[in-house]
Structures are given as C-alpha cells and as structure tokens.
Amino acid sequence: MLPESTGISRDAGHGNGLGAMIGTCPLPIADYQEIVLAHGGGGKLSQQLIQQIVLPQFRNEFLDVQHDGAVFSVDGTRFAFSTDSFVVSPIFFPGGDIGKLAVHGTVNDLAMCGAYPLYLSAGFILEEGLSMRDFWAVVLSMREAAAAAGVALVTGDTKVVDRGKADRIFINTSGIGVIPPEVNIHPGRAQPGDIVIVSGEIAVHGIAIMSVREGLEFETEILSDTAPLNGLVHAVLAAGTDIHVLRDPTRGGITSALSEIAQSAHVGVYLEEARIPIGEEVKGACEILGLDPLYVANEGKLLAIVSADDVAPVLAAMRAHPLGEKAMVIGSVTEDHPGFVIMKTRIGGTRVVDMLSGEQLPRIC
DSSP, X not given: OOOGGGOOOTTGGGSSHHHHHHHHSOOOOOSOSSOOGGGGTTSHHHHHIIIIIIHHHHOOTTGGGOOSSEEEEETTEEEEEEEEEXXXXXXXXXXXXXXXXXXXXXXXXXXXXXXXXXXXXXEEEEETTOOHHHHHHHHHHHHHHHHHHTOEEEEEEEEEEOTTSSSSEEEEEEEEEEEOTTOOOOGGGOOTTOEEEEOSOOSHHHHXXXXXXXXXXXXXXXXXXXXXXXXXXXXXXXXXXXXXXXXOOOTTHHHHHHHHHHHHHTOEEEXXXXXXXXXXXXXXXXXXXXXXXGGSOOSSOOEEEEOGGXXXXXXXXXXXXXXXXXXXXXEEEESSSTTOEEEEOTTSOEEEOOOOSSOSSOSOO
C-alpha cells in the first residue's frame, strides 16, 4: 500500500504501464517529490537518485561495481562499455564545445577503466530552430575530437523536438574499448597506504563555463581543459605501473569523485589542501563567484590511486605527457574514517570534504 504523501492513486497498480509498475514496485520515499537540478550535479542527490531509484531495479554484477564503465569479457577478451549525455550551456565555450565534450567524455570514461577506446555512437536531440551552422560546427568538432582520440564514430541517431522543448542541442555518446589482460583498474582496489595523484590543475572546465555565463574577464582567458585522456593513461600503463583506481573528476569535482571511491572501497581518503594544484585565475574566479574549486568540474584531468612503490614512475610518466605536466601527489588512502574524505587545510586544521547536497554549477557538461 502506498502512503498518501506520494500523491499516487491507490488504484494505480490495477492499470497498465507506469501504474502497473508502481503497483508492483512501490516508489521509494525521498525528500523530493520532483527532480531538481541538483539531482544531476554529481553530489549527494545524484547518488541518492541512482542508489534508491535506478540501481535496485537493474542490479547485476557489472552495474554493482559502479565504475566509469561496465567491464566484461567475450571469448577471453575484456571490454569496457560506457555511455554519457551532455547538456552543457552554452554549447560553445572557451576551449571547446558540446561536440568535443561529448567525444572526450566517453573516451575518458573508457580510459578510466584502462581500456583502449575503439568505437563511439552518437545520439543527437535537436531543438527546432537550432542554427544549421551551429549544428555543422558541432559535428565538425566531434569529427576532429574523434580523430585526435583515435576512435571511430560508427553508429548513431538523430531526433528533433518542438521549439522550446529542449535547449538547442543535447548529445549522448556511448563507447566501447578493449582492456589489456594485465590491467585491473576499478574503485574497489583502493587500499590503505595507496597514494592519490591528480594529473594537473583542477576546476578549469567549470570556471571556463561560468566565466562566459557571468561575463567575467581575466588577464589570461580561462579555457576549458576538455581533452582525451586515453593517451595519458596509456603512457602511464606503458611505464609498467600497477594503477589501482582511475577516475576523471567531472561533475562534483575531485572531492565527489574521491568520496565515491572511498565508499566503494570502504576506505578513507586524506587530502592535503596545500598540494592541490589550482591556477591563480581559477582561484580568483572561484573567490569572485563564491565557489569551492574542490567541487568544480574538470574535463581533462584524472585522479590516479597507486601503491606507494609506483608513485615515482607514475609521476614521471604523467609529467612527460602534455596533459600531465603539472601532476601532483595530493593525498593518501587510509583505513581511518572509511567512506569519508578528510582534508588537512592550509592553516593546519582538518575538515571533512563531503559531497555537495545542492547544485553548485548546473549544466556544465
């Protein structure tokens, strides 16, 4: 029996379609009766939406890992499969556009599984009235991004919706890649004593988007860091290192990504604020906008969790690659405070850096 507070008829389960489904599977009770922007922000509400609504209905051995993609084997060959949707506003921004972002996002999710990305699909949701010139520019950008990442777009779909029913263009990309036999990267491998490395300065993409929205101007223009990370990952793997965990800290920034890893592996993460690389322009923009850079999205950075013995070769391999020149050790994995990220502040204190409950930056990826 459904409680009155759900607003769903008690007779809903006797019909077909959604009513029948709800009658069989009661709607989980939550604090929100409607979807809000924060449900897509990569923080606590995003996690609740997935954990309470989606995962219980589709639970299986691949989904339960909650990796950046599903990892499975076919005839002895391991594959990674991932999908993502992009709704960024504006669709053109300093350093990139929604097309480039869509290619990079899925390539990077596959790379975080240790895969060599091979093939992509693309689904376009186009709003009536979208400029044909803008659509052409997005498609050309996707072609260039795919070529640079070494992947082929092999299938797709296009839908058009009524004027006012979307925001110019939304894109979904899915991808598949091959994982080498010796590579074993997943969130559950983080263990006490491991070291946390970030490949470069954080919060660049989110601030590039916000600078356009807010009309901010700086001495040096802030460009999105969107980039394909598969080359950087393969350079590190080629150095003979055993990477335990990789994650690209997109929505929710580095703290949300590390919180997810801590919860998956049942470990704690200890960060040192003074070690986290942040550019001066980005830092200044965050102060003006009242944003915490630890929660701002990145599209061309990765977090690597490795054993202490592998830190030196991982850093050397990263710093030898153009996308990892400013790689830094920023923390460690501990058996203390499992499931939480604790940070030593610049002034010597400590604080919990939890996932955001609300939405700091909507529509940035």
